[in-house]
């Protein structure tokens with residue numbers, strides 16, 4: 001995972017070390033220079049900037065003072081690579097045009113190429129890091145990207161989610177440790193499940209406390225799918241790290257999450273729109289008209305949840321599109337929705353998809369900002385997304401860890 005686990009606290013020191021290497025070693029890569037017409041650095045905006053990259057890191061940042069550059073992005077707005085904190089990167093469309101399920105006849109090679117297509121679409125859309133609410137299939141995809149066999153975003157994965165309520169506390173603890181040993185970067189728990197449109201908690205308070213407690217001991221984040229006040233409360237009391245969705249939650253939950261400093265990741269609508277716009281694909285996977293009716297109902301609630309959550313003092317919000325099969329590469333449509341339909345300030349929305357998401361993933365010293373010492377994850381969009389959020393849909397340049405994957 002291009003050594004993301006290595007997180008020296010002192011960026012200044014590391015910067016000196018990086019520069020020292022660049023000067024001292026004849027094998028050091030030649031610096032790459034990028035001129036940005038304007039730069040959103042993860043916090044605010046600066047105009048006409050020169051960014052210097054050596055290897056996979058940003059090494060310098062300052063005003064552009066003329067001269068030749070490697071990449072002239074003076075017509076564009078440069079941003080840190082976007083981060084999506086909730087995708088299902090291994091959720092694919094199969095060769096019959098439906099949502100891929102186990103045993104649908106697709107060969108392993110067809111699965112590999114469908115997952116590679118998801119990864120490429122996501123990266124080309126400007127998302128250089130994603131957290132995948134996972135599948136054990138993420139592991140192979142992550143490995144192929146890390147060894148440079150295919151292009152794709154940096155992937156953090158939970159591997160398979162936790163949803164077996166029949167397990168004893170000791171078995172649950174063991175499952176968390178096994179996940180970690182197998183390469184999970186965090187764990188994903190289904191804290192509530194829908195039965196005929198009614199949400200009920202999946203795990204007991206004791207089971208959740210065991211799962212999130214063991215994750216904490218293993219230094220893994222615990223991310224919980226919770227839709228209602230009752231299941232959110234259980235997850236909060238169990239000491240879990242992050243709540244997903246909350247589509248049926250009320251202000252009481254938002255205040256509780258804020259008071260405990262727990263991250264909250266609501267979606268704006270892409271996930272439901274993707275189901276509704278491509279019904280046939282999902283009908284083949286067993287979804288019926290009552291499922292689609294429920295999705296339309298939930299879709300109508302989503303922007304309101306974001307408004308209420310964003311109005312809660314101190315609540316830490318993160319951006320996760322919940323992209324599944326068919327929505328990979330459309331992730332930024334949910335950012336547009338946060339502004340256009342949920343009424344949020346574009347600056348706050350862009351901070352969330354960069355610096356705030358990096359902090360939520362524990363990578364705030366590595367990604368999500370443009371500054372010396374950070375990974376060279378840079379994108380350029382045509383237009384000013386702080387005034388016209390749709391600019392995030394017009395990606396013209398993508399660099400991940402110093403390597404260019406898209407330029408036009």
Ligand SMILES: [Zn+2]
Pocket residue numbers: 086087088133322
């Ligand atoms: Zn999801």
